[in-house]
Amino acid sequence: MKVKCKIFFLFLFSIVFISCNSEMKYGTPNIDVTTLNTNFFKWYNYQHESVVLSSEFVPLNNKGSIVDEGTFLKMLTTGKFIPIKLKNTSNSKTYYQLFNTTNDTIQSYMSRLAEIRLNYFLMENTPFPDFSFTDINGRTYTKASLKGKTIFFKTWFIGCKPCVEEFPILNQLVKNHEGKRDTVFISLALDTKEKLTAFLAEKPFEYIVIPKQKTFIKEQLKTSTYPTHILVDKNGTIKKVVNNIEELPIDVSNLEEVKNNKEEEKLPPPPPPAEGLKS
Known part of the structure; x- marks a missing residue:
């Protein structure tokens, strides 16, 4: 019985370790996400100062996996997520990962900002209209x-x-x-x-x-x-x-x-x- 318990806990630990390791693969948040979600103005100032969605970046979904930029922006338009910049010292790339938010005001504003950026993203690499x-x-x-x-x-x-x-x-x-x-x-x-x-x-x-x-x-x-x-x-x-x-x-x-x-x-x-x- 004791052997079975040890095996179970080792198995459980390995799952948690692998999960955490996957989420932290590309770095850690450069700010406390929980605190950010509690205050709209803190979030908005952070969004303005630290997140530039028009720049080149590596998009990560809320599971920490790389996705294409269009998918990343579409997820943001739902208002369920906010982009957080990751601290990464291994290379010079910028990584933004999606984290959940339940703050109604943040959700509303993030959704609108994401809609604007998604529209711009879809315009890029297309012909400018005749004029x-x-x-x-x-x-x-x-x-x-x-x-x-x-x-x-x-x-x-x-x-x-x-x-x-x-x-x-x-x-x-x-x-x-x-x-x-x-x-x-x-x-x-x-x-x-x-x-x-x-x-x-x-x-x-x-x-x-x-x-x-x-x-x-x-x-x-x-x-x-x-x-x-x-x-x-x-x-x-x-x-x-x-x-x-x-x-x-x-x-x-x-x-x-x-x-x-x-x-x-x-x-x-x-x-x-x-x-x-x-x-």
């Missing part, structure tokens, strides 16, 4: 005329505070590419030509400005989040879609300096509005 834009100065740009050029698109509107606050950074980005005729910067705005002209006289913006693009943004790009930045390569293929310009795979020299000079003090970001990041 013919006329800017506020009367110049026309088409997909055919810009073939062979790298294009930075930005969606925005005058009443969007985050859209306007990033003007200095974007102006510096344009300056960084001075003389590069194979790079174009185009902003798709919701407002009329008249309103934009008056507004930009006070707030200079170096991007090409295209007025009244609500229909194109909604029906062709199928996004309602502002600002949105879309990087299109020389073949007309969407390479990256993000809300933060600094998350694009580009030369960001001088951008951080401009950002720091603009900010008088750095405070934790406020949570997104109840409707997510929509206009």
Whole structure:
């Protein structure tokens, strides 16, 4: 009887050990997940500071197994999970693993953030829609005329505070590419030509400005989040879609300096509005 008990406990121990070893295979959470789940603001600040879903990372499901990025994001849209960065000293890769959450507020916000990122992920590596834009100065740009050029698109509107606050950074980005005729910067705005002209006289913006693009943004790009930045390569293929310009795979020299000079003090970001990041 004693021998059988010993065998049973050894068997049980081996199962627990193998299970724990599997979960910890790629590292351990860089924060206490239980504490994070008890406070929405702690979670949101952590999400903002430590998790960049638009970057390159190794996706792990809630069992600690590697999955494809699409599956990872779809699981996040359920609101049942939050992504946690793992501490891993064995290599330079970034690992995000899904952990369960039962916090209703966190579930709601995480679901919305994940839906946005999944939409962007599905846009990437697809052709940018055909277009013919006329800017506020009367110049026309088409997909055919810009073939062979790298294009930075930005969606925005005058009443969007985050859209306007990033003007200095974007102006510096344009300056960084001075003389590069194979790079174009185009902003798709919701407002009329008249309103934009008056507004930009006070707030200079170096991007090409295209007025009244609500229909194109909604029906062709199928996004309602502002600002949105879309990087299109020389073949007309969407390479990256993000809300933060600094998350694009580009030369960001001088951008951080401009950002720091603009900010008088750095405070934790406020949570997104109840409707997510929509206009």
